[in-house]
Amino acid sequence: MTNTTIRYGKLLARIAISLVAISSLAQAQSLPNNNYTNFPMIGLVRGQTLQINVVAYPPDPCFATLGFQNSSGTPVGSALTVTLQAGQSASLALNGDTLTNVPGQRVEILATAVPTVGVASQCDASAEVYDNILEISSVVVPGTLGYTSDPQFGMIGVTELQTAQLNVVAFPTDPCIGTLSFVNSSGVQVGNAMNVQLAPGQATFLALPGSTLVTKLGQRAEVQPVVSSSNGGCIASAEVYINGLGTTSTFFPTDPCGPSSSSCTAF
DSSP, X not given: OOHHHHHHHHXXXXXXXXXXXXXXXXXXXXXSOTTOBBOOOEEEOTTEEEEEEEEEOTTSOEEEEEEEEOTTSOEEEEEEEEEEOTTOEEEEEEEXXXXXXXXXXXXXXXXXXXXXXXSOOOEEEEEEEEETTTOOEEEEEEOBSOEESSOOOOOEEEETTEEEEEEEEEOTTOOEEEEEEEEOTTSOEEEEEEEEEEOTTOXXXXXXXXXXXXXXXXXXXXXXXXXXXSSSOEEEEEEEEETTTOOEEEEEEOOTTOTTOTTOOOO
């Protein structure tokens, strides 16, 4: 048996193991709708634009409808139906100026990318937030086919001039039932906890002002967002934004394959 044959055999075995692991992961993940590319909620203020991008991942085409919805699950802005050949891409933008007239007021938005039902396609989607003047991106979020049923976050830093915010959305067709909170580096809850019971498409958030944790400029407090979901239907994200301006300085999507997810396999 040659070395090439041995390497080829190992490669086939690795692919087989990967396929089994991926199948197992898909069963454990929260997959609200197999036709959706899923995103968490993303904060937006006046002077910013949220843009969803989609590319047809070679060698397949992409047939999809792009859009946005607010925390009540109501569509906002325009929608765009795309027909893309392999390698082609398209974008749809939502200007924050059309959502609020109050400077610094944040609006949480969900980007959606829904492939056309019954048509084979491969749509690779992402979302980004950029400012309207310089057009510099401050947030980039990858789309995913699903998340684990137990949203997990690491620690995230917040200062006196910032607020940490934990967002959840219930994707169709499942509700989101659970509790939102933050804990400090000792694992002790800081700030308030919030019980949530959201119908499919609805979203909400829990905010933690940094001024309740530190009292001097230059001080930082590390906190961990915690989502205790009783039914696995909550898609979560965390943000840190600048008080007054409302602009996001840090965006933290939930880990789609966290260390405590027993069905997740690292390769």
